[in-house]
Amino acid sequence: MAEYKLLTQHIDVPDFYQMQVYESLGGYLGLKKAVEMERQEVIDEIKKSGLRGRGGAGFPAWIKWNGIPKDTSKPHYVICNSDEGEPGTFKDWELMHKAPHQLVEGMIIAGYATLAKAGYIYIRGEYVECAQRVRHAIDQAYEAGYLGKNILGKGFDYDLYVHMGAGSYECGEESALMSSLMGERGQPRLKFPHAPLPTIAGVWNCPTLINNCETLSVAPHVINNGGEWYAQIGASTKNSRGTKLFSVSGHVNKPGNYEIEFGTSLMELIELAGGVSGGALKAIIPGGSSMPILPADQCQDAILGYEELMEKGTMVGSGGCMVLNEHSCIVTFAWRTAEFYAHESCGKCTPCREGTRWMVQILERILQGKGRPEDIELLLEVCDQIDGRSFCALGDAAAWPVRGMIKQFRNEFEYFIEHGKSIVADRPEWQRMAPPKHYERYNPMRYDYTYGIERALAGKG
Amino acid sequence: MDRNVELIRITERPKPPRPEEIPLRFSETAVQELDALVSHYPDKKSALLPALWLAQREYGGVLTPEAIAEVALRLERSYAEVEGVATFYTMYNKQQMGKFMLEVCTNLSCMLCGSYRLLEYLEEKLGIRLGETTPDGLFTLTEVECLNNCGDAPVMQVGDVYCRKMSVEKMDALIDQLRGSDEHSVTRLADAIVNIQLSAADKARIASEHE
Ligand SMILES: Cc1cc2nc3c(=O)[nH]c(=O)nc-3n(C[C@H](O)[C@H](O)[C@H](O)COP(=O)(O)O)c2cc1C
Ligand code: SF4
Ligand code: FES
Numbered sequence: 001m002a003e004y005k006l007l008t009q010h011i012d013v014p015d016f017y018q019m020q021v022y023e024s025l026g027g028y029l030g031l032k033k034a035v036e037m038e039r040q041e042v043i044d045e046i047k048k049s050g051l052r053g054r055g056g057a058g059f060p061a062w063i064k065w066n067g068i069p070k071d072t073s074k075p076h077y078v079i080c081n082s083d084e085g086e087p088g089t090f091k092d093w094e095l096m097h098k099a100p101h102q103l104v105e106g107m108i109i110a111g112y113a114t115l116a117k118a119g120y121i122y123i124r125g126e127y128v129e130c131a132q133r134v135r136h137a138i139d140q141a142y143e144a145g146y147l148g149k150n151i152l153g154k155g156f157d158y159d160l161y162v163h164m165g166a167g168s169y170e171c172g173e174e175s176a177l178m179s180s181l182m183g184e185r186g187q188p189r190l191k192f193p194h195a196p197l198p199t200i201a202g203v204w205n206c207p208t209l210i211n212n213c214e215t216l217s218v219a220p221h222v223i224n225n226g227g228e229w230y231a232q233i234g235a236s237t238k239n240s241r242g243t244k245l246f247s248v249s250g251h252v253n254k255p256g257n258y259e260i261e262f263g264t265s266l267m268e269l270i271e272l273a274g275g276v277s278g279g280a281l282k283a284i285i286p287g288g289s290s291m292p293i294l295p296a297d298q299c300q301d302a303i304l305g306y307e308e309l310m311e312k313g314t315m316v317g318s319g320g321c322m323v324l325n326e327h328s329c330i331v332t333f334a335w336r337t338a339e340f341y342a343h344e345s346c347g348k349c350t351p352c353r354e355g356t357r358w359m360v361q362i363l364e365r366i367l368q369g370k371g372r373p374e375d376i377e378l379l380l381e382v383c384d385q386i387d388g389r390s391f392c393a394l395g396d397a398a399a400w401p402v403r404g405m406i407k408q409f410r411n412e413f414e415y416f417i418e419h420g421k422s423i424v425a426d427r428p429e430w431q432r433m434a435p436p437k438h439y440e441r442y443n444p445m446r447y448d449y450t451y452g453i454e455r456a457l458a459g460k461g
Numbered sequence: 462m463d464r465n466v467e468l469i470r471i472t473e474r475p476k477p478p479r480p481e482e483i484p485l486r487f488s489e490t491a492v493q494e495l496d497a498l499v500s501h502y503p504d505k506k507s508a509l510l511p512a513l514w515l516a517q518r519e520y521g522g523v524l525t526p527e528a529i530a531e532v533a534l535r536l537e538r539s540y541a542e543v544e545g546v547a548t549f550y551t552m553y554n555k556q557q558m559g560k561f562m563l564e565v566c567t568n569l570s571c572m573l574c575g576s577y578r579l580l581e582y583l584e585e586k587l588g589i590r591l592g593e594t595t596p597d598g599l600f601t602l603t604e605v606e607c608l609n610n611c612g613d614a615p616v617m618q619v620g621d622v623y624c625r626k627m628s629v630e631k632m633d634a635l636i637d638q639l640r641g642s643d644e645h646s647v648t649r650l651a652d653a654i655v656n657i658q659l660s661a662a663d664k665a666r667i668a669s670e671h672e
Pocket of ligand 1: 059085
C-alpha cells in the first residue's frame with residue numbers, strides 16, 4: 001500500500017492556500033452541498049463515515065456533533081483544536097499551512113450542522129506562519145460570502161475567529177482549552193459525569209463542539225463524496241475508517257507527514273518515510289510522546305488502526321510517529337519525556353504535579369550515574385500512583401510512556417544504574433543526544449517573576 | 462535551586478502597582494485593536510490572552526507589573542487574576558529578554574537529531590549559559606518544548622519564524638544575519654499574533670478611524 005492522499009491531495013499545488021486555487025480544485029463544494037441538506041442529514045453523513053477524532057482519543061465524531069441541542073435557546077459554538085503540542089506531531093501544522101481553506105470549510109460545515117453562532121480556531125502561539133495563512137483564508141471566505149451573515153443565501157449566520165495560545169501544552173486538553181479561550185489559566189475543568197458534557201455546557205457555559213483540526217478538515221470530503229464512500233477507506237480494520245496523517249520523525253531518511261489508509265502496516269509507513277537511518281531499528285513510538293513505545297520486534301506486524309494498535313499495547317494517538325535507531329539511549333529518552341510532562345503539568349492536581357517531578361528527579365539521578373537499584377521499582381510505583389489518579393489525561397500521558405519504556409527496555413535501565421553510563425555510551429548517536437555536562441534545565445516557570453532574586457543571590461536581599 | 466532562595470524570592474516581591482496609579486501606555490491604535498478583539502468574544506474577560514499579547518507588544522516585549530496593571534484596568538479584572546494568567550503561559554515574558562530570543566527545541570525528535578549539541582555550540586559562541594542574555598542585550602538563549610515541526614529537526618524559533626534543519630553552519634549564518642538586523646524579535650512576534658487575531662474588517666475599521 002502506498003500513501004492515500006485525501007486531505008493532502010493538493011497540498012503541493014502552488015498557492016493552494018489561496019481561495020481561487022482551492023476552489024478550482026473542488027474547494028467549497030462540500031459546503032455548498034451541505035447547506036442544501038437538512039442539518040441532521042449532515043450529521044448522519046458523518047455518522048455513516050465512521051469518522052473518529054484525530055486529536056488523540058479517537059472518539060466518534062458524529063456523537064459529539066449529534067449531542068449539540070437542536071434548538072438555540074443558548075448560542076452554540078464550534079472550536080477547532082489546533083493547539084498541536086504533542087511531541088512528534090506536526091500534521092495540523094501542515095494542514096493549516098498548506099490547506100487552510102479545507103479547515104475553514106470544515107469549520108463552516110460543522111457550524112451549519114450544529115446551528116452554531118460562531119467558531120473559534122485555537123492555534124498555539126508558536127504557529128505564527130500557519131496561523132497567518134488561516135487568517136488569510138478566513139478573510140477570503142468572508143469576502144466570498146462563505147462566512148458572515150446569510151451564508152450562501154440560506155439565512156445562516158456564522159462568524160469565525162482565530163484565538164492564539166501563548167505556550168502551554170495543557171491547553172490542548174479540551175476543557176483546559178476552553179478555560180484558555182475564556183481568558184483563564186489553561187487548567188482543565190471537571191468533566192462528565194461530574195459536570196455536563198461540553199456539548200451541553202462547554203465554553204461560556206453554552207453547547208460546544210470541539211474537534212481536532214484534522215477531524216474538521218475531513219468533513220468537506222465526507223459531505224462531498226458521501227459518508228459511505230469515506231467508510232470504505234480503511235475497511236480492512238476493525239473500526240478505523242478513512243485516512244490518517246502520520247508525522248514521522250526521528251531516525252528516518254525522509255521525515256515528514258504521510259497520509260495513509262487505516263490498515264496500512266507500521267513498517268510500510270516507515271518505508272514511506274525512507275526507512276530507518278543511521279542503523280537498525282530499535283523502537284517506534286507510533287502515536288506521539290504520550291503513547292507507549294513499541295520495540296522493533298513488535299513493530300514488524302503492527303497495523304495502523306485504533307483497535308489494532310491497542311492490541312499491541314499502544315495507541316494511534318495524534319499520529320506523531322517517532323523512530324529510534326539502535327544507537328539511541330532509552331533512559332535518556334525516558335528522562336526527556338518525563339521532563340516534558342513535568343514542565344507542562346498545569347499544577348492543578350497533586351499526583352501529576354508532584355509525580356512528574358519525582359520521575360524527573362529519579363531519572364536525573366540515574367543519568368548522573370547515581371542511580372540506585374531500587375529506582376526502577378520506585379519509578380514504576382510513581383507511574384502507578386499517577387495513572388488513573390490525575391485530574392486530566394496529562395498525568396496518564398506522563399506515566400504511560402515511562403512505564404512502557406521500563407517494561408520493554410528494563411535491561412537498559414539496569415545497565416545504566418549498575419555501570420553509571422548508558423548501554424550505548426560509546427556510540428556516536430548517544431553523543432549526539434546526551435544533554436550537556438553542566439546542563440541545568442532552564443525552566444521558565446522557575447525564572448518567572450524573579451523580582452529580587454538577583455539581589456537575593458548577591459546577598460542584598 | 463536553593464529552597465531558601467525560592468522563599469526569599471516570593472517574600473521579596475514588591476507590591477503590585479495600583480492600576481489606577483500607573484501611566485497608561487497603550488497607543489491609540491492599540492486601544493482600538495483591543496476593542497476589536499474584545500468584540501470577538503461574548504465577554505470582556507475572554508479577551509485576556511489577546512490583550513496580554515497586545516501589552517507585550519506595547520511594552521517592548523515584556524509584561525512588566527505596569528503592563529499587567531494596565532491590562533487589568535482595561536479589561537476590568539483584578540491585578541492578581543491577570544498576573545495569574547500571564548505567569549501561566551510561557552510565551553509571555555516576565556523579564557526583559559534580548560532583542561532576539563533564540564529558542565532551541567530540545568524535545569524528543571530534536572534531541573535525537575542533536576539539538577543539545579547545537580545548544581552547547583550556541584552557549585560557546587555567544588559566551589552565555591542557557592537562560593541568559595548577552596551583555597549587549599542582543600541575544601537570549603532559551604530552551605523550548607516541542608515546536609511541532611519535528612520533521613525538520615533540529616528546530617529553533619526566533620520571534621515569529623521557525624529555523625528548520627539547523628546545523629552549526631546555519632547557526633553561524635543566522636547569528637550573523639541577526640546581528641545586522643534591526644528587528645526586535647519579541648515584539649515582532651507579539652505584533653504578528655495580534656494581527657492574526659484581527660480580521661480584515663477589523664483592520665479596515667481601525668484604519669478608517671485614523672483618517
Ligand atoms: C494533555 C492533553 C493534550 C492534548 N493536546 C491536544 C492537541 O494538541 N490537539 C488536539 O487536537 N487534541 C489534543 N488533546 C485531545 C483533546 O482533549 C480532545 O480529545 C480533542 O481535541 C478532541 O477532538 P477530536 O474528537 O477531533 O479528536 C489533548 C488531550 C490531552 C489530555
Ligand atoms: S493531570 Fe492534573 S496537574 Fe496534570 S495537567 Fe492535568 S489537571 Fe494539571
Ligand atoms: S521535537 Fe523539536 S520540533 Fe518536535
